[in-house]
Amino acid sequence: MDCIFCKIINQEIPAKIHYQDEHLVIIEDIAPKAPIHRLIVPKRHIATLNDLTPTEHELIGYMYTTAANMAKSLNVADDGYRLITNCNQNGGQTVFHIHMHFMAGRAFHWPPG
Numbered sequence: 001m002d003c004i005f006c007k008i009i010n011q012e013i014p015a016k017i018h019y020q021d022e023h024l025v026i027i028e029d030i031a032p033k034a035p036i037h038r039l040i041v042p043k044r045h046i047a048t049l050n051d052l053t054p055t056e057h058e059l060i061g062y063m064y065t066t067a068a069n070m071a072k073s074l075n076v077a078d079d080g081y082r083l084i085t086n087c088n089q090n091g092g093q094t095v096f097h098i099h100m101h102f103m104a105g106r107a108f109h110w111p112p113g
Contacts, residue, residue, distance in 0.1 A: 005041050005097040019070070023062055026070065026102075034082075035105030036074060040067055047096045049087040067102050076104040084112075 016028035081104035
């Protein structure tokens, strides 16, 4: 498998890792779109949101609670932050391993574009 996130998780290529546990790794985005732009990546390879099954419900909830805890630890919870998960090509997904973008440190507008 030629998945860049799997290679990062398996320590085959370097990344700036901010946090990891048995379920997730949080890395710095290499092309940040905000002063704080991190990726919350499950260690289990799941290509797209369309591939989720009921067995991943707990994992997805864990991604969200981890994001909220990170916002608190970065002192951006009260100001606000944005979480984005893209699905497939027209949805903006470029790495086919589900992940959540955590962005903060500036005001965001709607619609995102």
